[in-house]
Amino acid sequence: MRNFLLTTALVLPLTGMAFAQTATTTPEAAADAAAQSAETAADAATDAANTAADAAATAADDAAEAAGDAADAAADATAAETAPAADAAAGTEMEPDADAAAADAATSAEAAETAALQAEMATSDKIAREQAGNELRVDWVTGANVTSPDGTAVGQVRDIIVDAESGQMIAAIIGVGGFLGIGEKQIAVPWDQLTINYDAQEITTELTQDEAKAAPDYVFRERESAPAPTPAPAETAPAAADPAAAPADPAAPPADAMAPADPAAPADPAAPAPAN
Numbered sequence: 001m002r003n004f005l006l007t008t009a010l011v012l013p014l015t016g017m018a019f020a021q022t023a024t025t026t027p028e029a030a031a032d033a034a035a036q037s038a039e040t041a042a043d044a045a046t047d048a049a050n051t052a053a054d055a056a057a058t059a060a061d062d063a064a065e066a067a068g069d070a071a072d073a074a075a076d077a078t079a080a081e082t083a084p085a086a087d088a089a090a091g092t093e094m095e096p097d098a099d100a101a102a103a104d105a106a107t108s109a110e111a112a113e114t115a116a117l118q119a120e121m122a123t124s125d126k127i128a129r130e131q132a133g134n135e136l137r138v139d140w141v142t143g144a145n146v147t148s149p150d151g152t153a154v155g156q157v158r159d160i161i162v163d164a165e166s167g168q169m170i171a172a173i174i175g176v177g178g179f180l181g182i183g184e185k186q187i188a189v190p191w192d193q194l195t196i197n198y199d200a201q202e203i204t205t206e207l208t209q210d211e212a213k214a215a216p217d218y219v220f221r222e223r224e225s226a227p228a229p230t231p232a233p234a235e236t237a238p239a240a241a242d243p244a245a246a247p248a249d250p251a252a253p254p255a256d257a258m259a260p261a262d263p264a265a266p267a268d269p270a271a272p273a274p275a276n
Contacts, residue, residue, distance in 0.1 A: 148207060159172075171189060
């Protein structure tokens with residue numbers, strides 16, 4: 001027992017010192033080891049990342065190149081397929097349409113001809129272009145009221161008589177009496193005996209109302225129809241042969257040869273003498 005205690009007494013201090021020394025030096029070593037391990041791991045990670053990045057870049061380059069090659073091949077195939085159709089379409093679009101060009105030319109020529117004709121007619125004496133201040137419209141005259149010199153109503157202008165040869169106004173037909181045109185009579189007043197003022201808004205006559213009522217009715221003639229067109233003269237046909245006439249005998253001698261010689265006629269000195 002004593003020996004055990006002595007041994008324990010000797011061993012415990014030594015063990016404590018060893019333990020203390022181990023406890024003191026172990027964290028530093030561990031830290032160094034951990035740092036070294038971390039550095040090694042970082043180097044390894046960096047190497048792995050670089051390797052992976054290189055591999056990824058290489059793979060991306062390969063994929064891009066492959067995609068470019070595929071796109072080029074697809075474009076070439078599409079162009080080869082669509083080139084005939086595109087050429088045909090281009091040829092169709094660029095080919096001039098002869099019918100459309102001819103129609104446009106005809107339209108332009110017609111428009112030019114119309115413009116030239118309009119310019120010619122603008123100065124032609126065949127037409128009148130503007131109404132003069134002393135000219136009236138028949139529409140203004142017909143239906144206008146006619147009054148006597150004292151302002152008494154005589155009637156209304158119903159019609160106008162015109163000279164067909166000279167084109168001058170001969171007379172105005174005035175409806176006198178009646179009611180709303182019913183039962184009225186129509187008289188003719190010479191045109192030169194009417195005074196037309198203010199574009200036929202005032203028409204006066206020398207007739208009084210009583211004179212107009214006492215005047216005889218105007219006698220109208222019947223309108224003649226236009227003559228029928230004269231037919232073109234027929235062409236004269238050659239006279240036909242008489243079927244009753246006997247045909248000429250082809251074997252008969254000419255009429256001159258059948259006539260007897262005239263003994264009184266002088267002999268032709270150039271004719272040969274008859275043989276004895």
